[in-house]
Amino acid sequence: MCKELYNGDKIKWNNGSNIFTNATETAIGKGLVNTNMIITTQGDNGVYAAKICKDYRGGGFNDWYLPSINELRKLSQNRLSIGGFKDYYYWSSTESNRSNAVDLLITDPNYNGVYNKGVVDDYVRAIRSF
Numbered sequence: 001m002c003k004e005l006y007n008g009d010k011i012k013w014n015n016g017s018n019i020f021t022n023a024t025e026t027a028i029g030k031g032l033v034n035t036n037m038i039i040t041t042q043g044d045n046g047v048y049a050a051k052i053c054k055d056y057r058g059g060g061f062n063d064w065y066l067p068s069i070n071e072l073r074k075l076s077q078n079r080l081s082i083g084g085f086k087d088y089y090y091w092s093s094t095e096s097n098r099s100n101a102v103d104l105l106i107t108d109p110n111y112n113g114v115y116n117k118g119v120v121d122d123y124v125r126a127i128r129s130f
Contacts, residue, residue: 010121013049013091013101015042018118020098023050028070031127034093035065049091053126064126066093069102069112071127076109089113089122 021041023034038050053066067075069092079085085106094102096114103122104112115122 010088010123011047011049011052011091012119012121013117015046015048015051016118017042018099018116021095023093023095026069026094026102028068028074029129031068031071031093032063032065032129034068034095038066038093038095049122049124050093053124056126058126061128064128066091066124067127068092069094069104072104072106072125073109073112075125075127076104076106079106085125086123089115089120091122091124 019041021038023037025034035050035054039054042048042050044051050066053064056064058064072090072092075082087107089103090106092102092104096102099116100114101117102112102114103120
């Protein structure tokens with residue numbers, strides 16, 4: 001189940017400083033681990049990609065998170081049946097290094113980039129496992 005957040009707005013990956021969070025998991029099923037590591041390191045205050053996904057309460061559920069790059073790729077492959085995506089880049093929870101995280105051009109599951117966590121604004125999509 002997925003929900004787009006920040007309708008029309010884009011957001012930064014980090015909470016104002018480039019700190020290595022060790023959120024490097026890429027596999028399906030690892031986005032929650034990444035999200036928890038990001039929030040533990042970046043803090044539970046502020047407005048940034050992992051935090052707004054974790055705070056989302058859609059459908060009465062409280063287990064939403066920022067997807068790993070491979071979870072985001074799977075969403076991209078099924079974006080037309082899921083719906084609600086903007087034709088732009090989406091942040092994953094997968095971190096590349098201290099300064100960069102991995103994002104995905106949602107219309108092309110084969111194209112992802114590594115961009116500055118505190119400079120680039122991308123869309124986010126909260127997901128939950130069920």
